[in-house]
Amino acid sequence: MIELYYAPTPNGWKISIMLEECGLPYRVAPMQLGRGDQHKPDYLKLSPNGRMPAIVDHAPQDGGGPLSIFESGAILIYLAEKSGRFMSAAARPRSEVTQWLMWQMAGLGPMLGQNGHFLLYAPEKIPYAIERYTREAKRLYGVLDARLAERDYIAGDYSIADMACFPWIMTHKAQGLTLDDYPHVKRWYALLRARPKLQAGLALGKEERKPMDEQARKLLFGVDAPAHADAQGAQQQ
Template sequence: MIDLHYWTTPNGHKITLLLEETGLPYRIVPVHIGKGEQFQPEFLRIAPNNRIPAIVDHAPADDGEPISLFESGAILLYLADKTGQFIPQDLRGRNLALQWLFWQMGGLGPMAGQNHHFTQYAPEPIPYAVERYVKETARLYAVLNRQLADGREYIAGGYSIADMACYPWIVPHERQRQRLQDFPHLAVWFERVRQRPATVRAYARAQEVNSAPVVDEASKRILFGQNAATVQ
Protein backbone atom coordinates (compact mmCIF):
# COMPACT_ATOMS: atom_id res chain seq x y z
CA MET A 1 0.00 0.00 0.00
CA ILE A 2 1.14 3.51 -0.88
CA ASP A 3 0.06 6.46 1.24
CA LEU A 4 -0.11 9.50 -1.03
CA HIS A 5 -0.01 12.82 0.78
CA TYR A 6 -1.72 14.93 -1.81
CA TRP A 7 -3.50 18.10 -2.79
CA THR A 8 -5.07 19.03 -6.11
CA THR A 9 -2.14 20.78 -7.76
CA PRO A 10 -0.24 19.87 -10.94
CA ASN A 11 2.50 18.23 -8.88
CA GLY A 12 -0.09 16.23 -6.97
CA HIS A 13 -1.81 15.11 -10.17
CA LYS A 14 1.46 13.67 -11.50
CA ILE A 15 1.41 10.97 -8.85
CA THR A 16 -2.24 10.00 -9.17
CA LEU A 17 -1.68 9.67 -12.93
CA LEU A 18 1.07 7.13 -12.35
CA LEU A 19 -0.68 5.27 -9.56
CA GLU A 20 -3.82 4.91 -11.65
CA GLU A 21 -1.78 3.68 -14.61
CA THR A 22 0.14 1.08 -12.59
CA GLY A 23 -2.74 -0.22 -10.50
CA LEU A 24 -0.69 -0.02 -7.32
CA PRO A 25 -2.98 0.10 -4.28
CA TYR A 26 -2.88 3.53 -2.71
CA ARG A 27 -4.63 5.70 -0.17
CA ILE A 28 -4.94 9.46 -0.53
CA VAL A 29 -4.08 11.45 2.58
CA PRO A 30 -5.35 14.98 1.84
CA VAL A 31 -3.02 17.83 2.81
CA HIS A 32 -5.00 21.06 2.47
CA ILE A 33 -2.25 23.48 1.60
CA GLY A 34 -4.60 26.47 1.71
CA LYS A 35 -5.17 25.78 5.41
CA GLY A 36 -1.49 25.23 6.23
CA GLU A 37 -1.69 21.48 6.78
CA GLN A 38 1.70 21.12 5.04
CA PHE A 39 3.30 22.56 8.18
CA GLN A 40 2.03 19.84 10.50
CA PRO A 41 4.90 17.94 12.20
CA GLU A 42 3.69 14.54 10.95
CA PHE A 43 3.81 15.80 7.36
CA LEU A 44 7.20 17.50 7.77
CA ARG A 45 8.68 14.19 8.89
CA ILE A 46 8.19 12.85 5.37
CA ALA A 47 8.30 16.12 3.41
CA PRO A 48 10.83 18.51 5.01
CA ASN A 49 10.28 21.09 2.25
CA ASN A 50 6.62 21.42 3.34
CA ARG A 51 5.36 20.79 -0.18
CA ILE A 52 3.07 18.14 -1.60
CA PRO A 53 3.18 15.47 -2.87
CA ALA A 54 4.90 12.94 -0.66
CA ILE A 55 4.46 9.20 -0.36
CA VAL A 56 5.05 6.44 2.15
CA ASP A 57 5.58 3.01 0.60
CA HIS A 58 4.65 0.36 3.15
CA ALA A 59 5.97 -2.47 0.95
CA PRO A 60 9.36 -1.37 -0.42
CA ALA A 61 11.35 -3.68 -2.66
CA ASP A 62 13.96 -4.38 0.03
CA ASP A 63 11.25 -5.73 2.40
CA GLY A 64 12.44 -3.27 5.02
CA GLU A 65 10.69 -0.54 6.96
CA PRO A 66 8.31 1.80 5.11
CA ILE A 67 10.13 4.31 2.96
CA SER A 68 9.02 7.91 2.48
CA LEU A 69 9.81 10.21 -0.45
CA PHE A 70 9.12 13.84 -1.28
CA GLU A 71 9.56 15.76 -4.58
CA SER A 72 7.25 14.71 -7.40
CA GLY A 73 10.00 13.81 -9.88
CA ALA A 74 11.73 11.55 -7.37
CA ILE A 75 8.40 9.90 -6.55
CA LEU A 76 7.61 9.28 -10.23
CA LEU A 77 11.02 7.69 -10.79
CA TYR A 78 10.76 5.59 -7.62
CA LEU A 79 7.33 4.22 -8.52
CA ALA A 80 8.32 3.59 -12.14
CA ASP A 81 11.35 1.62 -10.98
CA LYS A 82 9.30 -0.19 -8.34
CA THR A 83 6.80 -1.43 -10.92
CA GLY A 84 9.07 -1.65 -13.96
CA GLN A 85 6.51 0.41 -15.86
CA PHE A 86 6.49 3.76 -17.67
CA ILE A 87 10.27 4.11 -17.68
CA PRO A 88 12.19 2.57 -20.60
CA GLN A 89 14.49 -0.25 -19.59
CA ASP A 90 17.17 0.36 -22.23
CA LEU A 91 19.98 2.84 -21.61
CA ARG A 92 19.06 5.36 -24.29
CA GLY A 93 15.33 5.22 -23.77
CA ARG A 94 15.62 5.58 -20.01
CA ASN A 95 17.86 8.60 -20.28
CA LEU A 96 15.63 10.24 -22.88
CA ALA A 97 12.68 9.94 -20.51
CA LEU A 98 14.75 11.24 -17.60
CA GLN A 99 15.90 14.27 -19.57
CA TRP A 100 12.32 15.30 -20.18
CA LEU A 101 11.32 14.53 -16.60
CA PHE A 102 14.09 16.85 -15.36
CA TRP A 103 13.16 19.41 -18.05
CA GLN A 104 9.70 19.57 -16.52
CA MET A 105 11.02 19.74 -12.97
CA GLY A 106 13.55 22.47 -13.76
CA GLY A 107 11.70 24.40 -16.45
CA LEU A 108 8.05 23.86 -17.28
CA GLY A 109 6.87 23.52 -13.69
CA PRO A 110 8.74 26.45 -12.12
CA MET A 111 8.10 28.83 -15.03
CA ALA A 112 4.40 27.94 -15.34
CA GLY A 113 4.16 28.24 -11.57
CA GLN A 114 5.49 31.79 -11.70
CA ASN A 115 3.08 32.45 -14.57
CA HIS A 116 0.21 31.32 -12.31
CA HIS A 117 1.41 33.54 -9.49
CA PHE A 118 1.85 36.79 -11.38
CA THR A 119 -1.19 36.43 -13.67
CA GLN A 120 -3.63 35.24 -10.98
CA TYR A 121 -2.45 35.76 -7.43
CA ALA A 122 -0.14 38.77 -7.20
CA PRO A 123 -1.76 41.51 -5.08
CA GLU A 124 -1.16 44.03 -7.86
CA PRO A 125 -0.35 43.58 -11.55
CA ILE A 126 3.33 43.72 -12.46
CA PRO A 127 3.40 43.95 -16.26
CA TYR A 128 7.08 43.04 -16.59
CA ALA A 129 6.65 39.86 -14.52
CA VAL A 130 3.48 38.86 -16.36
CA GLU A 131 5.11 39.33 -19.76
CA ARG A 132 8.28 37.53 -18.65
CA TYR A 133 6.55 34.38 -17.46
CA VAL A 134 3.82 34.23 -20.11
CA LYS A 135 6.51 34.44 -22.80
CA GLU A 136 8.72 31.86 -21.10
CA THR A 137 5.76 29.50 -20.74
CA ALA A 138 5.12 29.91 -24.47
CA ARG A 139 8.76 29.17 -25.23
CA LEU A 140 8.59 25.96 -23.22
CA TYR A 141 5.37 24.93 -24.95
CA ALA A 142 7.19 25.46 -28.24
CA VAL A 143 10.10 23.26 -27.10
CA LEU A 144 7.68 20.46 -26.25
CA ASN A 145 5.76 21.00 -29.48
CA ARG A 146 9.00 20.57 -31.44
CA GLN A 147 9.83 17.36 -29.55
CA LEU A 148 6.46 15.95 -30.63
CA ALA A 149 6.70 17.18 -34.22
CA ASP A 150 8.23 14.00 -35.64
CA GLY A 151 5.01 12.03 -35.28
CA ARG A 152 5.85 10.35 -31.97
CA GLU A 153 2.81 9.73 -29.81
CA TYR A 154 4.49 10.56 -26.53
CA ILE A 155 7.41 12.67 -25.38
CA ALA A 156 10.00 9.92 -25.03
CA GLY A 157 8.49 7.38 -27.42
CA GLY A 158 6.18 5.20 -25.35
CA TYR A 159 3.98 6.68 -22.64
CA SER A 160 6.20 7.39 -19.65
CA ILE A 161 6.68 9.39 -16.48
CA ALA A 162 7.90 12.24 -18.71
CA ASP A 163 4.38 12.62 -20.08
CA MET A 164 2.83 12.30 -16.63
CA ALA A 165 5.12 15.02 -15.31
CA CYS A 166 4.30 17.47 -18.10
CA TYR A 167 0.59 16.91 -18.69
CA PRO A 168 -0.77 18.45 -15.46
CA TRP A 169 1.18 21.64 -16.13
CA ILE A 170 -0.46 21.96 -19.57
CA VAL A 171 -4.00 21.40 -18.25
CA PRO A 172 -4.33 25.04 -17.05
CA HIS A 173 -3.06 26.42 -20.37
CA GLU A 174 -5.84 28.99 -20.66
CA ARG A 175 -5.00 30.42 -17.23
CA GLN A 176 -1.37 30.57 -18.40
CA ARG A 177 -2.55 32.69 -21.38
CA GLN A 178 -1.57 30.01 -23.88
CA ARG A 179 -3.54 28.74 -26.87
CA LEU A 180 -3.01 25.07 -27.68
CA GLN A 181 -3.90 25.73 -31.31
CA ASP A 182 -0.61 27.64 -31.53
CA PHE A 183 1.18 24.36 -30.75
CA PRO A 184 -0.50 21.73 -32.94
CA HIS A 185 1.69 18.73 -32.09
CA LEU A 186 1.41 19.52 -28.40
CA ALA A 187 -2.37 19.82 -28.78
CA VAL A 188 -2.62 16.33 -30.30
CA TRP A 189 -0.47 14.88 -27.53
CA PHE A 190 -2.51 16.69 -24.89
CA GLU A 191 -5.75 15.20 -26.15
CA ARG A 192 -4.19 11.74 -26.37
CA VAL A 193 -3.12 11.87 -22.72
CA ARG A 194 -6.41 13.45 -21.61
CA GLN A 195 -8.39 10.54 -23.01
CA ARG A 196 -6.39 7.80 -21.31
CA PRO A 197 -8.66 5.96 -18.85
CA ALA A 198 -6.13 6.36 -16.04
CA THR A 199 -6.04 10.13 -16.64
CA VAL A 200 -9.81 10.29 -16.36
CA ARG A 201 -9.68 8.31 -13.11
CA ALA A 202 -6.89 10.44 -11.65
CA TYR A 203 -8.75 13.68 -12.20
CA ALA A 204 -11.92 12.14 -10.83
CA ARG A 205 -10.01 11.43 -7.61
CA ALA A 206 -9.06 15.11 -7.51
CA GLN A 207 -12.73 16.06 -7.61
CA GLU A 208 -13.37 13.78 -4.65
CA VAL A 209 -10.70 15.56 -2.62
CA ASN A 210 -11.27 19.18 -3.64
CA SER A 211 -14.15 19.82 -6.01
CA ALA A 212 -14.13 23.63 -5.74
CA PRO A 213 -10.58 25.01 -5.34
CA VAL A 214 -10.54 28.42 -3.70
CA VAL A 215 -7.54 30.68 -3.12
CA ASP A 216 -8.77 33.42 -0.79
CA GLU A 217 -6.79 36.06 1.07
CA ALA A 218 -6.19 33.80 4.08
CA SER A 219 -4.82 30.97 1.94
CA LYS A 220 -2.68 33.42 -0.04
CA ARG A 221 -1.00 34.48 3.18
CA ILE A 222 -0.23 30.84 3.92
CA LEU A 223 0.86 29.89 0.42
CA PHE A 224 2.85 33.00 -0.47
CA GLY A 225 3.97 34.36 2.88
CA GLN A 226 6.70 31.88 3.71
CA ASN A 227 10.30 32.77 4.52
CA ALA A 228 13.21 31.33 6.46
CA ALA A 229 11.43 31.92 9.74
CA THR A 230 8.55 29.65 8.76
CA VAL A 231 11.05 26.81 8.33
CA GLN A 232 13.07 27.51 11.46
Protein backbone atom coordinates in the same frame (compact mmCIF):
# COMPACT_ATOMS: atom_id res chain seq x y z
CA MET B 1 0.45 -0.24 0.06
CA ILE B 2 1.43 3.26 -1.04
CA GLU B 3 0.19 6.14 1.12
CA LEU B 4 -0.19 9.28 -0.99
CA TYR B 5 -0.13 12.71 0.65
CA TYR B 6 -2.13 14.59 -1.91
CA ALA B 7 -4.08 17.62 -2.99
CA PRO B 8 -5.55 18.09 -6.49
CA THR B 9 -2.93 20.38 -8.06
CA PRO B 10 -0.64 19.82 -11.06
CA ASN B 11 2.12 18.23 -8.98
CA GLY B 12 -0.38 16.11 -7.07
CA TRP B 13 -2.00 14.96 -10.30
CA LYS B 14 1.33 13.66 -11.60
CA ILE B 15 1.34 11.05 -8.86
CA SER B 16 -2.37 10.18 -8.83
CA ILE B 17 -2.18 9.62 -12.60
CA MET B 18 0.88 7.38 -12.25
CA LEU B 19 -0.67 5.33 -9.45
CA GLU B 20 -3.80 4.78 -11.50
CA GLU B 21 -1.79 3.94 -14.63
CA CYS B 22 0.64 1.50 -13.01
CA GLY B 23 -1.98 -0.23 -10.83
CA LEU B 24 -0.09 -0.20 -7.53
CA PRO B 25 -2.45 -0.26 -4.53
CA TYR B 26 -2.62 3.05 -2.70
CA ARG B 27 -4.61 5.06 -0.24
CA VAL B 28 -4.89 8.83 -0.03
CA ALA B 29 -3.97 11.08 2.88
CA PRO B 30 -5.79 14.27 1.81
CA MET B 31 -4.00 17.56 2.41
CA GLN B 32 -5.54 21.00 2.77
CA LEU B 33 -2.80 23.27 1.53
CA GLY B 34 -4.83 26.37 2.23
CA ARG B 35 -4.93 25.37 5.92
CA GLY B 36 -1.22 24.69 6.16
CA ASP B 37 -1.11 20.88 6.30
CA GLN B 38 2.15 21.00 4.34
CA HIS B 39 3.84 22.92 7.17
CA LYS B 40 2.89 20.60 10.02
CA PRO B 41 5.82 18.94 11.87
CA ASP B 42 4.72 15.37 11.10
CA TYR B 43 4.49 16.12 7.39
CA LEU B 44 7.84 17.91 7.34
CA LYS B 45 9.44 14.66 8.51
CA LEU B 46 8.27 13.17 5.19
CA SER B 47 8.76 16.24 3.00
CA PRO B 48 11.38 18.60 4.49
CA ASN B 49 10.69 21.21 1.81
CA GLY B 50 7.11 21.61 3.02
CA ARG B 51 5.66 20.87 -0.39
CA MET B 52 3.17 18.34 -1.70
CA PRO B 53 3.10 15.49 -2.81
CA ALA B 54 4.90 12.86 -0.78
CA ILE B 55 4.43 9.13 -0.51
CA VAL B 56 5.13 6.46 2.07
CA ASP B 57 5.64 2.94 0.73
CA HIS B 58 4.63 0.54 3.48
CA ALA B 59 5.91 -2.46 1.52
CA PRO B 60 9.19 -1.37 -0.12
CA GLN B 61 11.05 -3.82 -2.31
CA ASP B 62 13.98 -4.12 0.10
CA GLY B 63 11.69 -5.63 2.72
CA GLY B 64 12.53 -2.95 5.28
CA GLY B 65 10.30 -0.53 7.12
CA PRO B 66 8.15 2.17 5.53
CA LEU B 67 10.00 4.31 2.99
CA SER B 68 9.03 7.95 2.48
CA ILE B 69 9.81 9.94 -0.68
CA PHE B 70 9.22 13.60 -1.48
CA GLU B 71 9.52 15.60 -4.74
CA SER B 72 7.16 14.56 -7.52
CA GLY B 73 9.91 13.65 -10.01
CA ALA B 74 11.62 11.37 -7.51
CA ILE B 75 8.28 9.77 -6.68
CA LEU B 76 7.55 9.10 -10.36
CA ILE B 77 10.93 7.42 -10.84
CA TYR B 78 10.42 5.34 -7.69
CA LEU B 79 6.98 4.17 -8.78
CA ALA B 80 8.21 3.38 -12.30
CA GLU B 81 11.01 1.24 -10.87
CA LYS B 82 8.71 -0.46 -8.36
CA SER B 83 6.04 -1.27 -10.94
CA GLY B 84 8.39 -1.92 -13.86
CA ARG B 85 6.24 0.35 -16.04
CA PHE B 86 6.45 3.67 -17.89
CA MET B 87 10.25 3.96 -17.80
CA SER B 88 12.53 1.54 -19.61
CA ALA B 89 15.38 -0.18 -17.79
CA ALA B 90 17.55 0.13 -20.93
CA ALA B 91 20.06 2.97 -20.74
CA ARG B 92 19.13 5.02 -23.82
CA PRO B 93 15.32 5.11 -23.54
CA ARG B 94 15.60 5.54 -19.77
CA SER B 95 17.88 8.52 -20.34
CA GLU B 96 15.33 10.12 -22.66
CA VAL B 97 12.59 9.78 -20.06
CA THR B 98 14.70 11.16 -17.23
CA GLN B 99 15.93 14.10 -19.32
CA TRP B 100 12.40 15.21 -20.15
CA LEU B 101 11.24 14.57 -16.61
CA MET B 102 14.02 16.86 -15.35
CA TRP B 103 13.03 19.42 -18.01
CA GLN B 104 9.56 19.49 -16.55
CA MET B 105 10.79 19.67 -12.95
CA ALA B 106 13.34 22.42 -13.60
CA GLY B 107 11.63 24.39 -16.35
CA LEU B 108 8.03 23.77 -17.33
CA GLY B 109 6.55 23.49 -13.83
CA PRO B 110 8.42 26.32 -12.09
CA MET B 111 8.08 28.77 -14.98
CA LEU B 112 4.37 28.09 -15.49
CA GLY B 113 3.93 28.37 -11.73
CA GLN B 114 5.50 31.82 -11.74
CA ASN B 115 3.53 32.84 -14.82
CA GLY B 116 0.29 31.76 -13.17
CA HIS B 117 1.19 33.53 -9.96
CA PHE B 118 1.82 36.92 -11.55
CA LEU B 119 -1.17 36.60 -13.89
CA LEU B 120 -3.71 35.38 -11.35
CA TYR B 121 -2.62 35.74 -7.74
CA ALA B 122 -0.17 38.60 -7.28
CA PRO B 123 -1.76 41.45 -5.28
CA GLU B 124 -0.64 43.93 -7.93
CA LYS B 125 0.00 43.57 -11.64
CA ILE B 126 3.72 43.85 -12.40
CA PRO B 127 4.12 44.24 -16.19
CA TYR B 128 7.79 43.22 -16.23
CA ALA B 129 7.08 39.96 -14.35
CA ILE B 130 4.03 39.15 -16.47
CA GLU B 131 5.93 39.76 -19.70
CA ARG B 132 9.01 37.85 -18.53
CA TYR B 133 7.15 34.70 -17.44
CA THR B 134 4.62 34.74 -20.28
CA ARG B 135 7.50 34.87 -22.74
CA GLU B 136 9.23 31.96 -20.99
CA ALA B 137 5.99 29.95 -20.87
CA LYS B 138 5.60 30.39 -24.62
CA ARG B 139 9.21 29.38 -25.20
CA LEU B 140 8.74 26.17 -23.20
CA TYR B 141 5.53 25.32 -25.02
CA GLY B 142 7.51 25.78 -28.23
CA VAL B 143 10.21 23.38 -27.01
CA LEU B 144 7.57 20.76 -26.27
CA ASP B 145 5.80 21.35 -29.57
CA ALA B 146 9.04 20.81 -31.49
CA ARG B 147 9.72 17.64 -29.51
CA LEU B 148 6.30 16.23 -30.38
CA ALA B 149 6.46 17.12 -34.07
CA GLU B 150 7.48 13.60 -35.12
CA ARG B 151 6.38 11.44 -32.19
CA ASP B 152 3.22 10.59 -30.30
CA TYR B 153 4.78 10.80 -26.85
CA ILE B 154 7.57 12.84 -25.34
CA ALA B 155 10.15 10.09 -24.89
CA GLY B 156 9.23 7.21 -27.18
CA ASP B 157 6.48 5.21 -25.50
CA TYR B 158 4.00 6.73 -23.06
CA SER B 159 5.98 7.36 -19.89
CA ILE B 160 6.32 9.28 -16.65
CA ALA B 161 7.64 12.20 -18.74
CA ASP B 162 4.19 12.55 -20.30
CA MET B 163 2.49 12.19 -16.91
CA ALA B 164 4.72 14.91 -15.45
CA CYS B 165 4.04 17.41 -18.24
CA PHE B 166 0.34 16.83 -18.86
CA PRO B 167 -1.08 18.38 -15.65
CA TRP B 168 0.88 21.57 -16.25
CA ILE B 169 -0.30 21.81 -19.87
CA MET B 170 -3.81 21.42 -18.46
CA THR B 171 -3.39 24.93 -17.06
CA HIS B 172 -2.92 26.51 -20.51
CA LYS B 173 -6.09 28.62 -20.36
CA ALA B 174 -5.17 30.03 -16.95
CA GLN B 175 -1.70 30.71 -18.36
CA GLY B 176 -3.25 32.89 -21.08
CA LEU B 177 -2.18 30.44 -23.79
CA THR B 178 -4.04 28.54 -26.49
CA LEU B 179 -3.07 25.09 -27.75
CA ASP B 180 -4.04 26.20 -31.25
CA ASP B 181 -0.64 27.89 -31.36
CA TYR B 182 1.08 24.56 -30.61
CA PRO B 183 -0.54 21.93 -32.88
CA HIS B 184 1.71 19.04 -31.86
CA VAL B 185 1.12 19.73 -28.17
CA LYS B 186 -2.61 19.94 -28.92
CA ARG B 187 -2.59 16.51 -30.60
CA TRP B 188 -0.58 14.97 -27.74
CA TYR B 189 -2.86 16.58 -25.17
CA ALA B 190 -5.96 15.07 -26.78
CA LEU B 191 -4.27 11.66 -27.01
CA LEU B 192 -3.44 11.63 -23.31
CA ARG B 193 -6.76 13.09 -22.23
CA ALA B 194 -8.52 10.08 -23.79
CA ARG B 195 -6.75 7.66 -21.41
CA PRO B 196 -9.26 6.35 -18.79
CA LYS B 197 -6.60 5.87 -16.11
CA LEU B 198 -5.32 9.40 -16.59
CA GLN B 199 -8.87 10.65 -16.16
CA ALA B 200 -9.21 8.60 -12.97
CA GLY B 201 -6.06 10.21 -11.62
CA LEU B 202 -7.35 13.69 -12.41
CA ALA B 203 -10.67 12.96 -10.71
CA LEU B 204 -9.03 12.09 -7.40
CA GLY B 205 -10.02 14.67 -4.79
CA LYS B 206 -11.94 16.78 -7.29
CA GLU B 207 -14.49 17.63 -4.62
CA GLU B 208 -11.73 19.17 -2.49
CA ARG B 209 -10.97 21.98 -4.94
CA LYS B 210 -12.33 25.17 -3.41
CA PRO B 211 -11.93 28.90 -4.14
CA MET B 212 -8.92 30.45 -2.40
CA ASP B 213 -9.76 32.53 0.66
CA GLU B 214 -7.51 35.11 2.33
CA GLN B 215 -6.08 32.66 4.87
CA ALA B 216 -5.16 30.22 2.10
CA ARG B 217 -3.58 33.01 0.06
CA LYS B 218 -1.36 34.04 2.96
CA LEU B 219 -0.23 30.47 3.67
CA LEU B 220 0.37 29.54 0.05
CA PHE B 221 2.19 32.72 -0.88
CA GLY B 222 4.45 32.90 2.13
CA VAL B 223 2.91 35.77 4.09
CA ASP B 224 1.98 33.72 7.17
CA ALA B 225 3.88 30.54 6.31
CA PRO B 226 6.69 29.19 8.52
CA ALA B 227 10.20 30.45 7.88
CA HIS B 228 11.21 27.43 5.79
CA ALA B 229 8.46 28.11 3.23
CA ASP B 230 8.92 30.26 0.15
CA ALA B 231 6.56 32.52 -1.71
CA GLN B 232 5.75 30.32 -4.69
CA GLY B 233 2.20 30.15 -5.97
CA ALA B 234 -0.42 27.53 -5.29
CA GLN B 235 0.28 25.78 -8.56
CA GLN B 236 3.83 25.11 -7.37
CA GLN B 237 2.61 22.88 -4.56
